[in-house]
Amino acid sequence: MIERIPVYLLTGFLGSGKTTLLARWLKQAPLRNAALIVNEVGAVALDHAMLGHAGEAPALIADACICCSGLPALHEALENLFWARLYRSIERFDCVVIETTGLADPAPLVASMNSHAFIHERYRLAGVVTTIGAPTALQTIDSFSEARAQLDAANVIVLTKTDVADDATRRQLMQTLQRSHPSTRVLCSANADLGSADVLRYLDDARAAPKEPLRTSWRPPIRPRIGAGFSRDGSSARHASHTRFEAIEGIARLDALNTQLDVLIERHRNTLLRMKGIVRMRDGAAFIVQFARGDRHASVTNALPRSGGPEVASGVTLILRDL
C-alpha cells in the first residue's frame, strides 16, 4: 500500500484565533511544506490574504461551509492537489492542512475521509485540532452547538488568547475542557505562541491511542436536531446565522475608521459573532480589520502588501446570528 498523505484539520469557533495560529505554524518546520485548503463563509477571501503562506496558493472554498454544502468542493480540492502533486505541476507537499469556517461541524468531513474511496486511498486524517478562545470559552460552549461539535471532534484542543484571561480563569477552563474531553489533549496558547511541533506530537500519540467515548454529561452536538428545521443547503440556515458585507471606502484618517467600526459594532452588538475585512484608505494604505465576540473594539493592523490574486473589496464582512 502506498504511503497516504497526512491531512490535519484545523477548526475552532469564530474569532478563536485559528488563522493567527496557522499563519505562524506555516512558517515552522513540520508544516512549512503543507498544502493548504481554506474554507470560509463570506464575500471576502480574507483568511487567505492574512495567512501570507510562502508556499503554493491555498485552495479556497468560499461561500459554502464544508459541513453544509461545501463537502464536494473539498473532495475536489483534495483530488486536484493529489494529481498536481503526482504530475509535479506544484511543489511537492508533505501534508495538507484544512482550515474550516468558524461555524463548521467537522464530523461530516471526518466521516468522509474514510467513506470517500479516492480520498481514503490517498489521504489519512492525521488529526483534528480545535481552537477555542479563553475570554469567551464558557459562553461559546454554552450557546453554540457548533463549538461543542468542534471540541468533540478534536484530538487536540488549543485554548487560545490565554494572555487575556487571568491565571485562575485559565486553569479553570483547562480543567473544564479536560474533564469534558478526557481522551483529548488540552493545550494553551497565549499570543499564538504555541508551536506546531508541540501540537503535532500529541496527534501522533492520539493515533496510537484511539479516543475514548465522551462523558454523557457533555451536551450533544448539532446533528440530532438537523431534521427539526435545519436546512442542508446553505450554511446560513443550518448555522442560524448570515453574513453581510459593509463597504468602507474613501476614509482619510485612522481615527475616523475606528469611529465608523465602533458604530457598526454598536449597531449589531447583540448579534455580531465576527467581523473582518480589509479597508483601503484614501491614500492607498490598507488595514486588516478584525473583531470577535467579547472584544471591546475592532483591531486594526497594517495589511501586508498584496502579491497578485483578485482584488479584495474595501470593507468588512459581518457574521451575524439570526434572531
Ligand SMILES: [Zn+2]
Ligand atoms: Zn456548515
